[in-house]
Amino acid sequence: MPSLWRSCVLTLLPLLVPSPAQAGLVPRLVRDIEPTSYAVGSSPRQLTSLRHGFAFTAFGNRELWTVDEREGGIQQSLRRAEIRQVWGSVYAAREDAGGWGFWIVDGWPFFGSTLFTPERVGRLGAVHGDPQGDGPVAFEADQGRGRGLWMPTFSPQPGIVEIARPLALDDGALARDWLSWWGTDGARSFFIARHPTRGTALWRTDGSPAGTFPLVAPAPGKTVPLRLAGFLRGRFLLTISGAAPELWWSDGTGRPLRPFTTIGPRRGGATIFEAKVIEGRAFLVADDGLHGRQLWTTDGTVAGTRRLTRFPADAQRSIGVPAIHVEGTWYFPADDGVHGRELWATDGSPEGTRLVSDLCPGACGSDPRDLTSQNATVPYGVDFTAAGPDGPRALFHSDGTAGGTVRLTPPGVTATTGIQRSGYFAAADEAFGEELWSSGGTPETTMMSFDLELATNGGSYPSPLGSVGDRLLFRTMAYGSDIGFRLWSSDGTAAGTFAVPGPRGPRMGISDDSTATRLGGRLLFTGQVRNAPPYSSALWATEGTESGIVRLTPPGVAVVDRPFTVGTQVLFFAQDADHGTRLWASEGTAETTRQVTGPETGASSIELSGSPMLLQGRLIFRRYDDFSNIWTADGGTEGIRRLSEVRPELAPLENENFPLRLAEIPGKLLFAARLPTSLNERLWVSDATQGGTFPLETPGTASVDGVFAAGSRAFFFVTLEEQPPGVDPHQLWVTDGTQAGTKKVEAPPLPEDGFWGFRGPTAFGQRLLFIDSTYHFWVTDGTSAGTFPLLTPDGQSIFTYSGSASAFGSHLIVSGNSSGCYAWDGTGATVEPLDVEGCDGFYPVGDRLFFSGFEPRTGRELWVLEEK
Numbered sequence: 001m002p003s004l005w006r007s008c009v010l011t012l013l014p015l016l017v018p019s020p021a022q023a024g025l026v027p028r029l030v031r032d033i034e035p036t037s038y039a040v041g042s043s044p045r046q047l048t049s050l051r052h053g054f055a056f057t058a059f060g061n062r063e064l065w066t067v068d069e070r071e072g073g074i075q076q077s078l079r080r081a082e083i084r085q086v087w088g089s090v091y092a093a094r095e096d097a098g099g100w101g102f103w104i105v106d107g108w109p110f111f112g113s114t115l116f117t118p119e120r121v122g123r124l125g126a127v128h129g130d131p132q133g134d135g136p137v138a139f140e141a142d143q144g145r146g147r148g149l150w151m152p153t154f155s156p157q158p159g160i161v162e163i164a165r166p167l168a169l170d171d172g173a174l175a176r177d178w179l180s181w182w183g184t185d186g187a188r189s190f191f192i193a194r195h196p197t198r199g200t201a202l203w204r205t206d207g208s209p210a211g212t213f214p215l216v217a218p219a220p221g222k223t224v225p226l227r228l229a230g231f232l233r234g235r236f237l238l239t240i241s242g243a244a245p246e247l248w249w250s251d252g253t254g255r256p257l258r259p260f261t262t263i264g265p266r267r268g269g270a271t272i273f274e275a276k277v278i279e280g281r282a283f284l285v286a287d288d289g290l291h292g293r294q295l296w297t298t299d300g301t302v303a304g305t306r307r308l309t310r311f312p313a314d315a316q317r318s319i320g321v322p323a324i325h326v327e328g329t330w331y332f333p334a335d336d337g338v339h340g341r342e343l344w345a346t347d348g349s350p351e352g353t354r355l356v357s358d359l360c361p362g363a364c365g366s367d368p369r370d371l372t373s374q375n376a377t378v379p380y381g382v383d384f385t386a387a388g389p390d391g392p393r394a395l396f397h398s399d400g401t402a403g404g405t406v407r408l409t410p411p412g413v414t415a416t417t418g419i420q421r422s423g424y425f426a427a428a429d430e431a432f433g434e435e436l437w438s439s440g441g442t443p444e445t446t447m448m449s450f451d452l453e454l455a456t457n458g459g460s461y462p463s464p465l466g467s468v469g470d471r472l473l474f475r476t477m478a479y480g481s482d483i484g485f486r487l488w489s490s491d492g493t494a495a496g497t498f499a500v501p502g503p504r505g506p507r508m509g510i511s512d513d514s515t516a517t518r519l520g521g522r523l524l525f526t527g528q529v530r531n532a533p534p535y536s537s538a539l540w541a542t543e544g545t546e547s548g549i550v551r552l553t554p555p556g557v558a559v560v561d562r563p564f565t566v567g568t569q570v571l572f573f574a575q576d577a578d579h580g581t582r583l584w585a586s587e588g589t590a591e592t593t594r595q596v597t598g599p600e601t602g603a604s605s606i607e608l609s610g611s612p613m614l615l616q617g618r619l620i621f622r623r624y625d626d627f628s629n630i631w632t633a634d635g636g637t638e639g640i641r642r643l644s645e646v647r648p649e650l651a652p653l654e655n656e657n658f659p660l661r662l663a664e665i666p667g668k669l670l671f672a673a674r675l676p677t678s679l680n681e682r683l684w685v686s687d688a689t690q691g692g693t694f695p696l697e698t699p700g701t702a703s704v705d706g707v708f709a710a711g712s713r714a715f716f717f718v719t720l721e722e723q724p725p726g727v728d729p730h731q732l733w734v735t736d737g738t739q740a741g742t743k744k745v746e747a748p749p750l751p752e753d754g755f756w757g758f759r760g761p762t763a764f765g766q767r768l769l770f771i772d773s774t775y776h777f778w779v780t781d782g783t784s785a786g787t788f789p790l791l792t793p794d795g796q797s798i799f800t801y802s803g804s805a806s807a808f809g810s811h812l813i814v815s816g817n818s819s820g821c822y823a824w825d826g827t828g829a830t831v832e833p834l835d836v837e838g839c840d841g842f843y844p845v846g847d848r849l850f851f852s853g854f855e856p857r858t859g860r861e862l863w864v865l866e867e868k
Contacts, residue, residue, distance in 0.1 A: 001031070005601075006218065008699065013388070017406060019495060020583075020650065022223040023118045023533070024811075024867050024868050025811060025823050025834065025865055025866070025868070026657045026835075026841070026865070026866050026867075026868055027821075027834050027835055027836045027853065027863055027864070027865050028857065028863060028864055028865075028866065029488055029853065029855070029861060029863055030492060030493065030494060030497055030850075030862040030864050031490070031494040031497040031861065031862060032459075032858045032861055033459070033460035033462070033476060033478075033483055033488070033497070033550070033861055033862065034459050034460040034478045034483045034859065034861070035475070035858075039755070040303065040434050040551050041424065041428055041432065041433025041434030042058040042059055042433070042434065042435055042436070042451075042452035043058060043059065043060060043434045043863050044056045044424075044426050044434075044436040045057050045058070045059050045061060045066075045417070045420075045434065045451065046061065046083075046084070046087060046091075046131075046737065047420040047421040047424055047732045048088055048089050048108030048131070048132065049212050049421060050066065050089060050105060050106070050109030050111070051108045052068065052069055052070040052108035053067045053068045053069045053070065053107050053108060053111060054066070054067050054069070054421055054422075054424070054460075054681065055067070055089065055091075055105040056168055056436070057079065057083050057084075057085070057091075057199070058452055058822065061082055061083050061084065062078055062079060062081065062082060062083065063078065063079045063083070064076070064077045064078035064079070064083050064091060064093075064103075064105065064113060065077060065099075065314075065452065066105060066107075066111040066112070066838070067170050067700070067812070068108060068111050069440075070108055070391075071109065071403075074450065074452070075111060075112075076107060077111070077113040077605065078091070078093060078103060078105075078111055078113040080093035080094055080095060080096070080521030081094045081095065081096050081618075082094040082168055084124065084127070085127075085131045086127060086131060086137065086139055086152060087108075087129075087131050087136070087137045087152050088106050088129075088132070088765070089105040090102060090103070090116055090152050090860075091103050091104075091105065091113075092121075092139075095374075096493075097120070099120045099121065099122055100118050100120060100122075100123075100124045100141070101115065101120050102114060102115070102116040102119070102120075102152070102160060103116050104116040104158070104636065107618040107782055110539065114746060114860070116158050116746060117159040117160055117161055118159050119453070120143075121141035121142060121143050121150070121160070122141075122142050122143055122144050123141060123142040123147075124140070124141030124449060125139065125141060125142075125147065125174075126138065126139065126140050126173055127139045127140075128149075128173075128175045128176070128178035129180055130177040130563050132178070132421075133363055133693045134181075134182065134188065135180025135181050135182065135187065136151060136152075136180050136187045137151070137178070137180070137559060138150060138151050138175065138178060138189070138191075138344075139150075139160075139174070139207075140174050140175075141160075143162075144768060145765075146165060146338070147162060147356050148162045148163075148174070149162065149163050149164045149165070149166065149167040149174055149175060149193075150162050150163065150708055151163055151205070151207050151211075152404055153207055161208065161209065161470065162208050162209065163205050163207065163211075164193070164203070164205070164206065164209070164212045164213075165198055166193035166194050166195060166196075166203075166475055166565055167193075167194040167195070167435075168194065169192075169200070169223075169265075170192055170223065173264050174193060174657050175191045175192065175203075176192050176193075176227070176228075177191055177192045177227055177228035177229075178190075178191045178525045178530070178581065179228060179230060179231065181231075182414060184538075185382070186206060187206065187207060188204065188206060189202050189204070189206075189207075189558070190202060190203065190204050190205075190215075190228060190252070191205075191215070191469060191795045192226055192227065192228050192229065194223060195214045195217065195443065197220075197221060198214050198217040198220055198221065199217050199219060199220055199221045199222045199706075199841040200217060200219070200223050200224045200225075200226045200520055201214035201215065201217035201226075202214070202216050202228060202236065202238065202250055202282065203215060204225070208784055210234070210634065215250070215253065215254050215474060216242060216250060216253075216254055216255065216256060218238075218248070218257050218258055218573075219470055221234050221584070223636075224240055224243075224412075225240060225241040225242070225272075225596070225686070225719055226239075226240055227239045227240075227272065227275050229275035229276055229282050230275075230276060230277025230298070231277060231283070231549060232277045232280070232281075232282055232298075232299075232300045233299075233300035235243070235249045235250065235251055235252075235280050235300075235470070236249065236250040236251075236252055237249065237260070237275075237277060237298075237300070238250060238257065238561055239259070239272045239275045239284065240272075241270065241272045241445075242269075242271065244262065244263055244267045245262035245267065245297070245741075246263045246270045246272055246286070246338045247259075247260040247261050247262070247263065247305070248551060248750065250566045250603055260302075260754070261298070261302045261305050261464050263284070263286050263296060264286075264288025264290060264291070264307075265288070265290065265306075266288065266289055266290070267857075269288065269289040270286050270287060270288045270289060270461055271286065271287045271292065271757070272284055272285070272286045272484055273285045273286065273287070274320065274321050275321065275324070277322045278321075278322055278323075278324070278325050278330065281297055281298070281299055281300070281330070281348055282297065282298045283295060283296070283297050283308075283321040283322050283330065283332070284296040284297070284298075284300075284321065284370075285319050285321055285401075285533075286322065286858070287315055288307075288838045289346040290313070290532040291307065291313050291314035291815060292311070292312070292314040292315050292317055293311075293314060293315060293316070293317040293321055294309045294310075294311060294317075294319070295307075295308045295309045295334065295353070296308060297348055299348070302408075302711060302845070306349075306350065307350065308346055308349070308691075309334065309336070309350075309353060309525065310347075310350065311334070311335075311336045312336075312337045313540070314337060316544075316573050317337070317436075318334070318335040318341050319333070319334040319335065320332050320333045320334065320800070322346070323371040323372075324371050324372060324373045326373045326380060326381060326382055326400075327380055329345050329346070329347055329400050329654050330345065330346050330347075330348070330373075331343060331344070331345050331356070331371055331382050331384075331398075331400075331853070332344055332345075332346070333367070333368045333369070333371075333504070335365060336355070336783060338363065338364045339355060339358045339362070339363065340358075340362070340364050340365020340366070340367075341365035341366070341367050341368070342355060342357065342358055342359060342360070342365060342366055342368065342400065343355075343356040343357060343366075343368040343371075343382075343384065343386070344354070346516060347398050350499070351501070354752065355368065356398055356400060356401070356402065357398065357402040357405040358389055358402075359386050359396070359784045360386075360387065360389050360682060361389070364389055366386035366387050366388060367386060367612025368384045368385070368386045368396075369384065369385050369386070369418065370383075370384055370385045370417060370418020370419070370458070371384045371418070372384070372418055372419045374421070374422075378635070379387075379402070380401045381397055381398055381400070382397070382398050382400070382410075382552060383395065383396070383397050383416045383418060383419045383439070383441075384396055384398070384418060385418050387419075389777050390413065390532060392412075392413070392414035392415075393410075393414055394407050394408070394413070394414070394415050395407070395409045395415040395418070395419075395425060395427070395446065396408060396626050397438060397441050398684065399437075401759070402695075403864070406442070406443065406741050407443065408439050408442070408443055408446040409437070409446055410443070410446070412429050412430065412701050413427050413428070413429045413437075414427060414428045414497075415427050416428055416434055417683070419439070420745055422440050423438045423440060423441075424436060424449065425437055425438070425439065426672070427448075429859045430607040431856035432451055432469060432856060433450065433452070434451060435448055435449075436448070436449045436450060436537060437449055438451065438728075452553055457462075459478065459648065459854070459858060459860035459861045460476040460478045460483050460860070460862070461473045461476060461487070461852065461860050462475070462476060462477075462841065462852050462860070462861065462862040463475040463476075463477055463841060463852070464841055464843035465487070465523070465525060466515045466518055466523045466525065467515035467518065467523070467843065467845045468518060468521060468522060468523050468542075468543055468544040469521065469544070470491055470492075470845060470846045470848075471489050471490060471491050471496075471544040471845070471848045472489070472490050472492075472524075472843060472845050472862075473487065473488070473489055473500070473516070473523050473542065473544050473861065474487075474488050474843075474850075475487060475508055476488055477679040478498075479793075482787065484800045485501065485507075485508040485509050485512075486499050486500075486508060487499070487500045487505065487508060487542070487549065488500060488544075488577060488741045488862075489544040489545070490850070490862060491565070492845075492848050492850070492864045492866075493679075497862065498546075499843075500542055500545075500548060500549060500840050501546060501547075501548035501549070501579050502542075502545065502548045502549035504530070504551075505527070505530075505548070505549040506526075506527025506537075506538065506540055506549070507527065507528045507529070507530045508527060508530055508531070509527075509528070512527065512528040513526070513528075513537070514527050515562035515563065516564065516584075517562075517563045517564055517570055517589065519565050519568075519569070519570050519586075519587070519588050520588060520595065522542065522543055522588045523541065523542055523543075523544065523545055524539060524540070524541050524552065524563055524570050524586065524588060525539070525540055525541075525542075525563070526538070526539060526540070526559045526562065526563065526572075527540050535558060536558050537558055537559045537560075537573075538551050538552070538558070538559060539551075539552040539559050539563060539570075539572060539584075539586060539593065539605075540552060540663070541588055541589075542622070549591065550589075551590065552586050552589070552593040553574060553593055554590075554593075556576050557574050557575070557584075558575055558576070559572055559574045560581055560608070561573050561608065561611055561612055562575060562611070562612075563586075563613065564614055564619050566614070566617065566618065566619050566633070566634060566635045567584060567617070567635050567636075568587065568635075569585045569587045569592075569632065569635045570585065570586045570587075570588070571583060571584070571585050571619045571633060571635055572586075573606065573608065573621075575605070575719060578582075579595070579605065580605020580606070581605050581607065581608065582595050582596070582605065582606060583606065583633055584596060585594070585635055596633065596635070596640070598637060604625070605625070605828050606621075606623055606625065607623065607625040608621055608622065608623065608624065609622040609623065609624040609628055609658065609763070610658025610659065611658060611659060612658075613658065613659055613660065613662075615632070615650075615660075615669075616664070616698060617634070617664065618632045618634050618646075618709070619632060619633045619634070619635075620634065620660075621629075621642055626642075628660045629642055629643075629644070629654065630642070630643040630644070630653060630654055631643060632646055634815075647688070648690060649686055649688065649689060649690045649692075650686065650693070652671075652672070652673035652674070652675060652684055652693075652695075653671060655673060655674050655675070655676060656672065656673050656674070660672070661704060661706055661707045662711055663707040663708055663716075664708040665671075665709050665711075665712055665713060665736070665737060666712055666818070667687060668685055668686065668687055668737040669672075669685070669686045669687075669735075670682070670683060670684065670685055670686075670689070670707050670714050670716070670735070670737065671684050671686070671693075671707070672703075672704035672716075675695075679702075680700075680701060680702050680703075680721060681699065681701065681703045681704045682695035682696060682701065682704070683695065683696045683704050683707065683716050683718075683733075683735065683742075684696070685735075685737045685797050686868070690805045696735060696739055696742045697739060697742075698718055698732065698733060698742070698744075700720040700721055700722055701719070701720060701721070702718075702719050702720060702815045703718065703720045704716055704718055705717040705719055705730075705826045706719065706760065707760070707761070708761045708763060708768055709763060710763035710764070710767060710768045711763070711765055711768055712736060712766070713734055713735060713736045713737075713741075713782065714734070714735055714737075714759070715732060715733065715734050715745070715768045715770075715780070715782070716728065716732075716733050717731070717732055717733075717750065718730075718732075718733075721730075725763060728749055730742070730750040730751070730773075730841035731744055731745075731746060731747070731750070731751060732745040732747040732750065732770070732780070734782035737820070743782070745780055745782055745783075745784075745787060746774070746784040746787060747770075747772075747787055748771060748780070748782060748789075749772060749773040749774075750770075750773055751771065751772070751773050751775070752773065761807040761814070762806065762807065763807065763813040764779070764826065765780075765807075765826065766779045766781055766809045767779050767780060767786070767826070768780055769790075769805050769812060769814065771800060772789075774799075775799055775800055776789055776797040776798060776799055776800070777790045777797070777798045777800060777803075777805075777814055777816070779812075779824075788829050788832075789829065790814065790822070790824060790829060791829050791830050791831070791833050792820070792822070792830070792831060792833070793831075793832065793833070798814065798816040798820075798822065799830070800814075800815070800816045803815040803816050803840070804840055804842060804843065805842070806842035806849060806851075808842075808844060808849040808865060809847075809867055810825060810826070811823045811824060811825055811826075811841060811850075812824045812826065813839070813849065813865065814831065814841050815838070815839045815842075817835065820833055820834075820837070821836055821837070821838060821839035821853075822834060834853070834865070836853045836855060836863060837854050837855055838853065838854030838855075838860070838864070839851045839852070839853050839854070840852050847867070848864045848865065848866055849864065849865040849866075850862065850863070850864050850865075851863050851864070851865065
């Protein structure tokens with residue numbers, strides 16, 4: 001899955017009304033490059049669990065998507081004219097040319113769709129059974145020989161099989177009341193269907209045509225209102241409206257039905273509208289001819305068959321059988337004639353049947369729907385959707401009491417489905433459209449999970465590449481859009497923002513890496529050659545003007561790592577068929593792009609270990625082909641040499657893996673390294689002399705996890721090898737490059753995984769911005785009093801998991817992603833919101849700060865921050 005989506009799609013953008021901007025700072029949209037409005041929403045439906053993730057359909061059930069909950073990826077798996085869930089991870093897809101194929105979705109580690117069977121059907125009808133349940137299901141389909149009942153099968157190989165072709169029931173369906181489970185002899189399903197000669201009957205199937213047949217028909221040859229309520233007391237409970245009696249038993253064989261009991265005082269006078277067995281008790285919506293529609297129950301005994309509700313008689317009363325059972329309580333919707341249709345609960349007795357909550361006071365009714373207890377994040381209670389007197393339909397959670405019934409979705413958000421899987425549901429608002437949300441059972445944990453429409457049609461997704469003069473060079477990454485993936489240039493105005501011409505320029509797809517460095521008035525960058533094999537990257541140059549893009553490296557030469565500006569030229573590694581991997585240099589033109597030659601360059605191919613990097617104006621790299629020694633080059637006539645020959649005082653670096661952890665403060669280089677005789681790392685200080693290079697002592701340090709310069713000092717994170725009980729092994733230290741000026745900072749608990757934020761800690765003058773173990777922003781000046789969390793105007797700390805920050809003039813700009821975009825002027829602890837709902841990808845150019853900004857009306861586009 002493209003890394004862009006990992007960082008953007010799974011990020012919840014803030015549902016905030018923008019506050020007044022920080023005084024002196026003005027964020028401004030540069031240009032709406034991809035003008036398509038995206039606030040329609042993706043309308044997620046038909047969720048199913050996968051290994052370490054889940055799948056769902058979107059965009060009118062035309063696309064099938066998978067979510068990797070283990071690594072945070074999301075990708076489109078299938079796109080067809082229509083997609084319908086059949087059973088679990090098996091989906092049917094209608095082709096544009098007609099007909100339905102069958103696909104199965106895989107979870108971790110593949111997360112993709114494969115053809116379930118090559119067999120197809122011409123038309124697809126209703127699915128019988130629970131597609132999310134454990135038991136088998138059936139579906140109605142037609143292969144051109146007439147409509148029949150079909151089932152998916154996995155034995156002896158994946159496929160579909162037609163099991164029967166019953167006649168249509170009175171509602172037009174081929175079956176109803178499908179009931180399945182797995183027994184010791186395999187899967188068995190029972191259902192009601194109409195046989196051509198036996199009439200309406202109870203059927204049984206084992207998933208094969210031979211094993212599908214009617215068991216028993218109460219009135220052979222006739223159509224009767226027979227319903228299958230479920231399995232109760234080791235038998236099947238069936239109902240027949242108007243029969244004498246209305247409740248019957250079947251032992252699941254061909255033996256005739258046995259009468260059980262009647263409903264109400266008049267034998268054979270009751271009409272049963274709905275019946276269902278749930279958790280050891282049957283519930284029926286019935287009209288006994290005297291009391292109107294009421295809820296009845298039975299435990300399978302005559303004495304245990306009773307009327308639960310005592311509503312005023314009404315033959316048209318709105319009432320439903322309980323949908324779920326939680327902790328000894330069954331929940332159902334009903335209209336008692338006083339409160340409208342609301343949520344009710346029962347313990348199976350008339351006196352224990354009660355109204356849970358009158359969410360729409362008076363007779364209006366909130367119409368509760370989508371009742372479920374399948375939210376794995378909530379230990380008890382029921383989730384459902386309901387509508388208030390004024391607001392849209394919302395998601396609620398109830399513990400069965402009026403006081404414990406709470407609204408989960410915020411105002412202005414419409415719950416368009418109930419909980420579909422492990423807390424996930426669909427909801428819509430004016431700004432974002434209908435997207436996938438999740439809830440942990442409280443209002444605080446109910447939020448948008450990700451905005452799929454934003455990912456596929458939500459702006460141009462600008463990603464900065466570099467700058468030339470006062471212009472920003474950036475890539476657009478608009479997946480599925482006409483804008484697509486291109487190189488753009490901007491001077492901060494709409495008129496001065498354009499796609500850089502380059503009909504023969506590099507390919508800049510979402511999976512094509514591109515790195516850049518500035519050399520004079522040109523930006524030199526790597527890019528994949530069009531119509532070439534993978535990993536055929538060339539070096540290119542542009543001035544960011546209408547003059548376009550030129551290729552610097554000759555054909556057959558592939559750049560293998562990023563370029564670096566060293567002095568008046570750019571150094572990079574490239575390979576060709578004749579020389580293997582060698583060091584190259586360029587002064588910004590094709591004519592000056594060449595292999596580096598000179599003493600010690602050698603004729604053999606260089607095998608890199610890790611990525612090269614800069615060290616005080618020199619290129620350094622580790623050579624696996626030279627016993628992993630570090631080498632260096634300055635682009636001059638000396639060619640390449642071992643670092644130990646040029647800078648012998650940096651010998652401790654030879655024991656470290658790339659990338660090295662380095663920082664510079666005035667007159668000193670700081671680096672993490674270990675001695676050959678020790679496994680523990682230390683932070684070293686060097687003034688470029690042998691005598692002025694030494695390790696700082698930080699007791700118990702096992703590793704140095706990062707070094708960050710801030711003004712005249714540097715902050716560094718360490719992990720202790722051993723620590724007394726109660727002492728955090730992850731610590732923050734500060735140093736001025738002397739032992740006396742090195743001390744531990746009294747900081748909050750730090751992340752155990754070494755995750756320091758999207759772009760790492762950020763220096764702001766003499767201070768450092770970092771995150772704590774709960775991923776909230778903190779700043780420190782190295783003192784206890786000067787170490788504190790940044791707070792929003794309402795006193796909330798700023799959460800970030802993939803946010804970023806940038807120093808800009810006298811302000812620090814921070815992006816909390818789900819918490820908004822803020823500016824801090826360095827005084828107090830309170831930040832001020834900027835007048836843009838989301839920001840990321842900061843890149844300073846002159847007196848402007850470019851960034852990727854978000855607003856619902858435009859999606860993610862190029863913005864700029866300026867001082868008034």
